[in-house]
Amino acid sequence: MKPQTNVQTFVPSPLCSFPALRAQASSLLFGALLICEAFLPHDVHATTITIEPDNYPVGTVLTSISPFVTLWTTSFDNVSEPTFAVSANSVPSGAPTGSEVFAAGGVAFWETGQRLRMDFHASVSTISIDFAGSSAFDTEVGRLDLYDAVGDLIAEDDTSPLAKGETEVMSLSGDFIPGDYAIAYTAVGNFGKLDFLQLIIPEPSAAALLAVAGLALAGLNRSLNRRGAERAED
Numbered sequence: 001m002k003p004q005t006n007v008q009t010f011v012p013s014p015l016c017s018f019p020a021l022r023a024q025a026s027s028l029l030f031g032a033l034l035i036c037e038a039f040l041p042h043d044v045h046a047t048t049i050t051i052e053p054d055n056y057p058v059g060t061v062l063t064s065i066s067p068f069v070t071l072w073t074t075s076f077d078n079v080s081e082p083t084f085a086v087s088a089n090s091v092p093s094g095a096p097t098g099s100e101v102f103a104a105g106g107v108a109f110w111e112t113g114q115r116l117r118m119d120f121h122a123s124v125s126t127i128s129i130d131f132a133g134s135s136a137f138d139t140e141v142g143r144l145d146l147y148d149a150v151g152d153l154i155a156e157d158d159t160s161p162l163a164k165g166e167t168e169v170m171s172l173s174g175d176f177i178p179g180d181y182a183i184a185y186t187a188v189g190n191f192g193k194l195d196f197l198q199l200i201i202p203e204p205s206a207a208a209l210l211a212v213a214g215l216a217l218a219g220l221n222r223s224l225n226r227r228g229a230e231r232a233e234d
């Protein structure tokens with residue numbers, strides 16, 4: 001007697017197979033995103049943070065205007081308590097951009113004893129800030145210093161000697177981390193203006209990654225739903 005062979009074939013229904021497929025595809029997608037994040041150059045995801053006094057009403061206090069950097073005033077030692085808040089103030093002429101610049105207590109001049117301090121709360125690959133000479137009698141030199149969290153000088157940039165109304169961008173690049181801070185001031189002279197601060201944040205924001213993942217998953221869901229409907233019609 002020929003033995004019977006009991007062969008069972010499992011045919012998944014569209015209703016039970018697509019959720020499993022969707023979950024598997026989602027896992028693969030998130031894995032791919034993590035791999036891309038690990039291997040893509042950081043500059044691909046760089047975010048530029050701009051603090052332009054002209055974007056705010058005159059007198060606006062800018063101390064905590066950005067979650068990425070705190071702005072405050074300091075003096076020769078770079079660490080003393082702030083005497084005046086950093087604000088946006090207008091000047092009749094000579095602003096590097098627009099008509100408003102950074103000011104300390106309403107005074108739009110920065111000198112060796114009154115400096116703009118910028119504390120980083122994120123990794124930063126580049127910091128830049130505009131400096132303008134303002135003296136009618138002599139040229140002025142702007143300086144941008146970068147310190148680590150323990151106060152060691154990491155990098156510095158000086159402008160060339162600038163006459164009244166002349167502007168130059170001070171810029172420093174490196175692997176700066178939260179806790180590092182920058183100091184901007186007039187190194188030679190007493191009346192330099194500071195304006196248009198920009199930071200480049202190298203890491204991708206969580207929101208950006210989630211947005212990319214969300215768009216990809218939405219496309220995947222549409223595709224799977226369409227395939228499910230086609231199977232149901234067959």
Ligand SMILES: [Ca+2]
Pocket residue numbers: 052053054095096097098099100101195196
């Ligand atoms: Ca401006």
